Amino acid sequence: METSNILPSAFPPSPILSPPIGFEKAKKVPIKPQKKQPKAVDKTNPRIDGVAKPKQSKSRNVDPENTGQSAVNAANHDTTTQNRFENAQQDDQIEEIIRLPEATDDNLVRWPSPSNSQSSVSSESPLSEADVYSFPKMSSRSPEMLLLRFDQQTCGILSVKDGPTENPWRTAIWPLAQDSPALYHAIISMTAFHTSKNRQKMRYEGLVHMRNSINCLESGIRNSSIRVDAALATTLALAFSESWDRHISTGIAHLRGAKVMIRTALAEASNKTLTRQEIQRLRFLCSTWVYMDVIARLTSVDSDDTTDFEYALNASVGPLERQQEVDPLMGCASTLFPLIGRVANLVRRVRKTPKNSINIISQANDLKKAIETWDTPNYFEAPEDQTSDIQHSLDTAEAYRWATLLYLHQAVPEIPSMSSEELARKVIVYLLKVPLSSRAVIIQIYPLLAAGCELASNEDRAWVEDRWAAMMRRMLIGNIDRCWEVVKEVWDRRDADDSEKARLALRTVRSPQSKGRSTRGQLIQERPRTGLDNDGAASSNARGSQMARDVPANGMRRRSSESIEDLDFERTVRGRLHWGGVMKDWNWEVLLG
Numbered sequence: 001m002e003t004s005n006i007l008p009s010a011f012p013p014s015p016i017l018s019p020p021i022g023f024e025k026a027k028k029v030p031i032k033p034q035k036k037q038p039k040a041v042d043k044t045n046p047r048i049d050g051v052a053k054p055k056q057s058k059s060r061n062v063d064p065e066n067t068g069q070s071a072v073n074a075a076n077h078d079t080t081t082q083n084r085f086e087n088a089q090q091d092d093q094i095e096e097i098i099r100l101p102e103a104t105d106d107n108l109v110r111w112p113s114p115s116n117s118q119s120s121v122s123s124e125s126p127l128s129e130a131d132v133y134s135f136p137k138m139s140s141r142s143p144e145m146l147l148l149r150f151d152q153q154t155c156g157i158l159s160v161k162d163g164p165t166e167n168p169w170r171t172a173i174w175p176l177a178q179d180s181p182a183l184y185h186a187i188i189s190m191t192a193f194h195t196s197k198n199r200q201k202m203r204y205e206g207l208v209h210m211r212n213s214i215n216c217l218e219s220g221i222r223n224s225s226i227r228v229d230a231a232l233a234t235t236l237a238l239a240f241s242e243s244w245d246r247h248i249s250t251g252i253a254h255l256r257g258a259k260v261m262i263r264t265a266l267a268e269a270s271n272k273t274l275t276r277q278e279i280q281r282l283r284f285l286c287s288t289w290v291y292m293d294v295i296a297r298l299t300s301v302d303s304d305d306t307t308d309f310e311y312a313l314n315a316s317v318g319p320l321e322r323q324q325e326v327d328p329l330m331g332c333a334s335t336l337f338p339l340i341g342r343v344a345n346l347v348r349r350v351r352k353t354p355k356n357s358i359n360i361i362s363q364a365n366d367l368k369k370a371i372e373t374w375d376t377p378n379y380f381e382a383p384e385d386q387t388s389d390i391q392h393s394l395d396t397a398e399a400y401r402w403a404t405l406l407y408l409h410q411a412v413p414e415i416p417s418m419s420s421e422e423l424a425r426k427v428i429v430y431l432l433k434v435p436l437s438s439r440a441v442i443i444q445i446y447p448l449l450a451a452g453c454e455l456a457s458n459e460d461r462a463w464v465e466d467r468w469a470a471m472m473r474r475m476l477i478g479n480i481d482r483c484w485e486v487v488k489e490v491w492d493r494r495d496a497d498d499s500e501k502a503r504l505a506l507r508t509v510r511s512p513q514s515k516g517r518s519t520r521g522q523l524i525q526e527r528p529r530t531g532l533d534n535d536g537a538a539s540s541n542a543r544g545s546q547m548a549r550d551v552p553a554n555g556m557r558r559r560s561s562e563s564i565e566d567l568d569f570e571r572t573v574r575g576r577l578h579w580g581g582v583m584k585d586w587n588w589e590v591l592l593g
Helices: 067-075 077-091 143-152 168-177 181-195 202-223 228-246 252-271 276-297 308-314 337-351 358-373 390-411 420-432 439-443 445-452 458-475 478-510 520-525 537-550 579-586
Strands: none
Touching (some): 168 276, 181 202, 181 228, 228 252, 252 308, 276 308, 276 337, 308 337, 337 358, 337 390, 390 439, 390 445, 420 445, 420 458, 445 458, 445 478, 458 478
């Protein structure tokens, strides 16, 4: 990856991250060892050869207690003038320093001036050639270093393809930020929070820039001085910033605001002619919002059951036809995400009701058929990024599909399905096909969480733990750490539940009163089971039907690929042994992306 051109005097130029408006390239002045004649000095001009020089005060050599020294000062005037000539001669050997023009608009981004850095030069303290060409020393919290991290690190976890010209955060969003203070501060804030895991002080910088971004965004919307695509990009960056800062928030408030901006942007796009770059940028912003909105619905308790993600994804923008290319965040699963969003809406309805109605079961059955018949397109354009293989994105899309079937089964177990364990193993098989070196790993949080909680053996859990550890090291965002904590809590709760069941079952078998009447242990084991009614009648019939289907003629029990699983109520989406139940108990809404 090429280094971004944050300060032209500090970093080599890059065709991707161009310098903001107001920067000009430095003019290199070769150092000439031969002696030069002194130049005539304009005493009214405070600059010599492009280097700002402090003005000489008229009373600099005057002693306030002895005004008779004025004659001595006049006599030394020639000596002072000669010294200034000598300093000017030394300045001729110093490379010209870039200066910023004075900003006249308060809304302009205040880019740091190199004249305040340690590499600045004054005529009174000339630097050596080594000092002039040395790398400038900048704080890790400076905007320059944060922009460098945005280019080299943060962009890489926001897209599954990060080739020289294919990451939209670098090629489409950053150029927009050079004219938008709100978007600029949002990008800096997002990068600071991304860096704060290893540098806690960066969180303060992130909060400062987030506040500045929100203020600029509100002012721009109120005054109609901000472009709608810049406002939309700002809102999405703020949503990422909030989720990376708090770790237990999806940034749902920002996503609601972005939904309004999506409709406004698409309406404007239908009434005017857009350039190719504007069309591609708007499509990217729409797909990014769809990804974030659908992923946020998986854990958010918000009651919004709209399907705006379908409108945003399928809206026609401009004359260009939608090409079959790997989406920066949805990968090869762009057409699957509307189905995932519908499943998330249905699951939220299930959590709010004590039992599943006929309508819920019917909708779940239709969604299950749609997901099972979904398939990826036959052709995708190969990314430039060598670490982003198309097959890895296809395998990740299949992992999303099976994880969504698992999620749906745990919400509506009344419809015939593979068991939770079988569905989870389907997910894991597709995840392990993707090596950790692949960039597709950055979007595997949701399927790994959904499937990892269902594994019970120590060997399987060890693989899941290693996978989480590798993702935490690579991405350095706190919501992955919170997901791993949720998985461990689910394992602990289920292990404790299994141990309690085994203890009660053993005590029941050994009890002399176990024959003829129910014992306390048996009553405790009779938990509410999943079914049409809470009285257990439907569940009992389902268990009987399942046993009849699963027991072959030879009496050996077999597992059917499609059956009604006798799923423990506590392991459904309503129960405390599900990852959704853990997040509910902890009041968490982790962004699974």
